[in-house]
Amino acid sequence: MASTDTDVTVGEQIYEGKAKKVYATSDPTLCVVSYKDDATAFNGAKKGQILGKGEINNRVSNHLMALLEKNGVPTHVVKQLSGRETLVKKVTIIPLEVIVRNIAAGSMCARLGLEEGMKLKSVILEHTLKDDALDDPLVTPSEILAIGWADQADLDRIAELTLKVNEVLKAYLLDAGIILVDFKLEFGRLPDGTIILADEISPDTCRFWDKATGMKLDKDRFRRDLGGVEEAYAEIRQRLLGSAE
Secondary structure: OOOOOOOOOEEEEEEEOOOEEEEEEOOOOEEEEEEOOEEEEOOOOEEEEOOOHHHHHHHHHHHHHHHHHHOOOOEOEEEEOOOOEEEEEOOEEEEEEEEEEEEOOOHHHHHHOOOOOOEEEEEEEEEEEOOHHHOOOEEOHHHHHHHOOOOHHHHHHHHHHHHHHHHHHHHHHHHOOEEEEEEEEEEEEOOOOOEEEEOOOOOOOEEEEEOOOOOEOOOHHHHOOOOOHHHHHHHHHHHHHOOOO
């Protein structure tokens, strides 16, 4: 575990997910996230490793989070500590995943019988319950409000931030020759109730297609056994961070 180079020290591991470990620090408002090379798909039904994925996702996510901060989207990132580790603000995660769809792909095509790559007439926002045991089911705003996972003000703020993220990232990635097909976001609350962007933005959580060829440059290469997984992740890193990183 890398030093934080701050007044905080890293403590015990408090959580391990499919792609990351989270450690407590001496500051109760901060945590350290450590990215793993482990890869899963279909809520853990398929498992493997993608060599170098942890470092690529950490660096790419921090790069994109910094871009979003500059454009008015508050995030949990405080400071990158090493290739795999980042100091973040401790949040209470809202138990919803927000999915943004610009082009039909993945589960949407399977669910609705659509052809992958179909251009949508407008951006689609979906919510799923963050629960692997239930296979992250789709939930409606009415269900969210009735059950109390969030209130209307929360949903409005999340939608506002999500659409801003989409606007900023679509334009930025297109300049790098990448089409942002769809992606997943998670949000958390600070102790004062403020909602901020958490988790990560990476080839694990986004569908990235090459603008010129349509080649998939994301975790679909792992999900669908397409091969060239490490190369796709490395290509995203190169296009967004360059050789200096």
